[in-house]
Amino acid sequence: MIGLRKLHLVIGFTLVPFLLVTAVTGVVYLLMPRYYQVLRWHGWFKWGGLVLAAGIVFLAVSGGILYLSMRIQQWKRKAKAKAALASKSPTA
Numbered sequence: 001m002i003g004l005r006k007l008h009l010v011i012g013f014t015l016v017p018f019l020l021v022t023a024v025t026g027v028v029y030l031l032m033p034r035y036y037q038v039l040r041w042h043g044w045f046k047w048g049g050l051v052l053a054a055g056i057v058f059l060a061v062s063g064g065i066l067y068l069s070m071r072i073q074q075w076k077r078k079a080k081a082k083a084a085l086a087s088k089s090p091t092a
Contacts (some may be wrong), residue, residue: 008062
């Protein structure tokens, strides 16, 4: 799980700059369509979009796995603490 957590963070921090560039140029294109010729060099959007989509799917899946892993550990800790408390109950 530690490796998955590190990979989750690395991929997340790697995708952030590309998502920002894509978002900014997309907003500029939507607001000012006359800049389409200027933004034509962004032909990497097709493959970049596929890579970003795959990365986002990975982040969603690995985030879900990490969340469930943490919840299961928390449930086990609570059950263990409850069992320890029950075994320490005073006997009359």
